[in-house]
Amino acid sequence: MEVLVEIVVRTLQALSLVVIADALLSWVQGPDKMPRKMFRALTEPMYAPIHRIINPRMTGGIDFSPLLMIVLLNFLANVLSQAMA
Helix, strand or coil, X not given: CHHHHHHHHHHHHHHHHHHHHHHHHHHXXXXXXXXXXXXXXXXXXXXXXXXXXXXXXXXXXXXXXXXXXXXXXXXXXXXXXXXXX
């Protein structure tokens, strides 16, 4: 069971890095160029529920979904890690 939890925690941490990479690349690269296109394909489905609640048009064009996703992923990883400790 501990090995499975460790795999899930590492996967959540990897997803956090993907979200960070996508957010950083969004400042310098268009959404249709590689590697942003690849990261966007992974992150857009994760952002969709957040966009339904907090649309970037409602916040002056600032997209808070990457920040919220990182917080959520890290929270889940910490909860799982502490549950197994």
